[in-house]
Amino acid sequence: MSVHGLAWIMIAGLMVEKGGTLLKGLEISVAEAEKRTGKNAVSIQETYTVYLIETRAVDNVSEVANPTPDSLWRRYSEFEIFRNYLLVTYPFVVVPPLPEKRAEFVWHKLSADNMDPDFVERRRVGLENFLLRVASHPVLSNDKIFYSFLTQEQGWKEVVFETGFQAKADSRLKALNATFRVKNPDKRFAEMKHYGDELQSVISQLLRVRARVADRLYGVYKVHGNYGRVFSEWSAIEKEMGDGLQSAGHHMDAYAASIDDILEEEEHYADQLKEYLFYTEALRAVCRKHELCQFELEMAAQDLISKKQQREELATGTVRTFSLKGMTSKLFGQETPEQRETKLKTLETQIEEGEEMVKERTAECDEFVKNAWEDIERFREQKDRDLKEALISYAIMQISMCKKGIQVWNNAKECFSKM
8 A cells, every 4th residue: 555545544544533524534536537458357358447536635634644646546347346345334324326337318319338438427427426425424434445445456355355245245035025024114114115216216207308308409409500501501692681691690500519518518417316316226225124124023023922932832731823743742642741841941042042132133123223214314415405406507507508599599680680
């Protein structure tokens, strides 16, 4: 690790001790993207993109801070490994999403190629936003693996895999089974899961509509380019009106050309919506983890009830429910007192262990609910703030665009009036 990296970790440690977030002591950016060619795991030549992460300690945090930034390159797949680690390690956190791997909800003139320079640039911005989200999170920002991800060019993956996060990951099938088998689901989490589904549906529909509108808008603007060409050609055969027609044509051409910048700016707002579209899956993941936690608690409680019932039946000699053991006793005779005593002792031990297990599961569930709900509230405040700001900015941009369109036609009108 470099000297700058060591200095940075010292600063990070100070931030943890003060209960702050990493972003208060560090500037983080994904400065650029670069296309590279190399061989993959099966020795096949491939082209891929790497992103330059730069970190710089804030000068006023510590005397050891150095203004020269630390930098290293990361592939998108490495970001994926790191995020998967966060998902498993912090199941109660609505983990920030990564930007899309391949373009979705695109209008027809926009390239869906993941190597397209414009798409790579938008993904670079998205990856930087992901790091800033993690660095500003009160829990995630203090994770030591995050330090390694930002400062260690080599060896950080080994540190991640040594945590055993892959083995800890519950299968999707297990979580799905828990969803259908929980007897007493927490109403708040059930409502939150439904909220996540609705939010995903609304944002998806909004992005689809926006893509259709972008297509139509592009067509309308390019029609003005046809007007410009007609006016320019017309001006060549008119003596008195020539200058006016030519000026009007220039206004139309400029208006038609402006659509490319407008739609490029719109993509910025679309990416902000996509971030929260992907956030919905992280929100539902927290709800599924709670269902799994609740399911395991209910299973432990049910097992304890079953053991206590067996103890009662063994002690009284009465069988309340049908069982193979009960039928066997009737057919082949009752157990000896010694055998019954041995089984009672075994059951007593199992009941003690079961009671302890229920206590542990209950404590785990209570702790999960407390932490998860706290993070969900933080996420909702963040979402409301971000989406409100994005939608207001988008509306302002649309108003500005319409005003420019009116101005173009007013300018053209003036040209026609002077003829």
